[in-house]
Amino acid sequence: MNVRALRWASIAASLVVASRADAYCRSRTVRDVACDTFDASGCPTCGVPLFWRSRCVGFSLQQDASKQVAYDAAERAVVRGFARWSAAPCPGGTASIDARDLGPVLCSAVAYSTRAPNQNTIVFRDGTWRPDGATSNPGGLRGETIALTTTSYNTRTGELVGADMEINTAQFSFSAAGDPAPDAFDLEAVVTHEAGHFLGLAHTGDRSAVMYAGGETGRTLQRELKTDDVDAICEAYPSDGSRTVDVGVAPSGQLAATACDPEPANGLATECTANASPSCRFAPARHVGHMHATLTVIVLALFRKRRNRATMRA
Numbered sequence: 001m002n003v004r005a006l007r008w009a010s011i012a013a014s015l016v017v018a019s020r021a022d023a024y025c026r027s028r029t030v031r032d033v034a035c036d037t038f039d040a041s042g043c044p045t046c047g048v049p050l051f052w053r054s055r056c057v058g059f060s061l062q063q064d065a066s067k068q069v070a071y072d073a074a075e076r077a078v079v080r081g082f083a084r085w086s087a088a089p090c091p092g093g094t095a096s097i098d099a100r101d102l103g104p105v106l107c108s109a110v111a112y113s114t115r116a117p118n119q120n121t122i123v124f125r126d127g128t129w130r131p132d133g134a135t136s137n138p139g140g141l142r143g144e145t146i147a148l149t150t151t152s153y154n155t156r157t158g159e160l161v162g163a164d165m166e167i168n169t170a171q172f173s174f175s176a177a178g179d180p181a182p183d184a185f186d187l188e189a190v191v192t193h194e195a196g197h198f199l200g201l202a203h204t205g206d207r208s209a210v211m212y213a214g215g216e217t218g219r220t221l222q223r224e225l226k227t228d229d230v231d232a233i234c235e236a237y238p239s240d241g242s243r244t245v246d247v248g249v250a251p252s253g254q255l256a257a258t259a260c261d262p263e264p265a266n267g268l269a270t271e272c273t274a275n276a277s278p279s280c281r282f283a284p285a286r287h288v289g290h291m292h293a294t295l296t297v298i299v300l301a302l303f304r305k306r307r308n309r310a311t312m313r314a
């Protein structure tokens with residue numbers, strides 16, 4: 001397997017979109033592959049864009065981190081990854097969203113509870129990649145997903161209520177040292193990309209951008225936001241504190257942010273909530289973006305086709 005040439009097929013599965021859109025797209029309440037209408041930029045137009053309403057959002061690293069990357073180093077990479085998005089230079093200031101480190105948690109599950117406290121977990125999968133997603137990724141394709149961010153949101157408004165990030169350390173090498181080996185992914189670059197998904201951004205067709213659906217081992221280039229990434233985060237979270245939403249959500253297309261409240265919905269829990277739902281199977285009006293795990297299969301199928309056909313070397 002040519003690790004160097006693998007793309008990360010994380011959330012959004014927007015390879016389909018990336019191949020259509022020249023520039024950024026925002027993640028939406030309707031998954032990309034279920035949508036066949038596009039705007040002038042090539043972005044899907046089904047559903048409404050995702051956004052966090054609060055001026056800030058909290059995240060929590062799972063306390064065990066990884067055998068490959070210790071907690072402190074992982075935490076630094078994640079903090080820096082999110083900070084890049086917050087520091088994006090928008091007209092009139094910087095993007096009006098920032099992420100707060102709420103400290104380690106015990107819970108390693110991707111889940112969301114509508115009634116009990118939650119955690120927006122960032123977890124390394126050292127043992128088995130997505131043991132809970134075995135049925136949604138048949139044929140062993142899941143092994144080719146480098147990282148995955150699963151979001152929970154209000155399906156009517158697009159307001160995000162939870163997000164969990166998983167890093168596939170079971171099958172890939174990562175480095176937090178800033179000078180990754182030829183076969184290792186730069187953790188900070190991967191986390192910066194996933195943080196974009198966490199904040200509601202989809203993939204872009206701009207191959208130089210952080211949100212491009214591909215990454216390479218041995219390089220740190222994709223750490224730094226490019227113009228396309230900046231444009232994306234500034235559209236979603238303008239410096240004036242508004243959120244750019246669908247006109248069906250707010251007639252002006254702008255919704256004022258609420259004050260910074262980094263705690264997850266219903267408060268922060270360090271342990272998993274017993275009855276939290278692991279996927280789409282829960283309350284009406286709320287929907288977990290677990291679909292992305294399923295979508296990944298489709299994207300990876302495309303990859304596989306490409307790899308079989310042409311340039312990717314084993």
Ligand SMILES: [Zn+2]
Binds near residue numbers: 008011
């Ligand atoms: Zn991605």
